[in-house]
Amino acid sequence: MKTKAKLTAVLMLALAGAFAAVAQQQSLTGIVTDSMCGTAHMAKDKTPAECTQMCVKDGMKYALAAEKKVYTLEGHEGELAKLAGQKVTVKGTLKGDTVMVESVFQQSDHVRQ
Numbered sequence: 001m002k003t004k005a006k007l008t009a010v011l012m013l014a015l016a017g018a019f020a021a022v023a024q025q026q027s028l029t030g031i032v033t034d035s036m037c038g039t040a041h042m043a044k045d046k047t048p049a050e051c052t053q054m055c056v057k058d059g060m061k062y063a064l065a066a067e068k069k070v071y072t073l074e075g076h077e078g079e080l081a082k083l084a085g086q087k088v089t090v091k092g093t094l095k096g097d098t099v100m101v102e103s104v105f106q107q108s109d110h111v112r113q
Contacts, residue, residue, distance in 0.1 A: 026094040029107055030066025032083045038063065038070040049085030056081070064090055064099065075101040 033039065033048065034055035041051040056062060062073040062080040073080060073090065080101075087107040093100040 024094050025091070026099065027089060027091045028064055028066045028071065028094075028099065029087065029089045030064045030071075032073075032080055032086055032088055032104075033063050033065050033070070035061040035063045035070070035072050039065045047085060052084040053081065056084075064088070069097070072098045073101050074098055076104050079104050 031039070031048070032052065033041070034052045036042075036055050037051060037060075041048050043051040043054060046054065052062070056077075062077060062084075064071045064073055071090075071094070073092075075092070083104065083106055088104050089107050090099055090101055090104045092102045
């Protein structure tokens with residue numbers, strides 16, 4: 001019986017380690033967009049921010065175009081709405097192509113001299 005208990009404990013620790021590897025804390029920098037348009041906004045008569053807002057209003061999710069990839073963003077929609085079309089840094093838990101947002105802040109392109 002003790003062997004089964006030890007084996008169960010080892011398997012649980014292994015699964016916990018695998019889960020931690022899958023759901024990793026990340027910090028990503030990119031442009032706030034939407035899950036439908038990504039980096040190629042379809043509403044050519046609108047700014048990227050306006051197109052993002054329109055797509056989100058129509059049911060799409062906020063997304064982050066970063067590192068040649070588009071990540072779906074979950075949470076902090078109020079902040080993301082204000083930052084649509086802008087360069088931001090998002091911190092959160094990455095699960096596949098979705099980031100569970102814990103914080104988001106606007107990135108400054110200005111370099112201090």
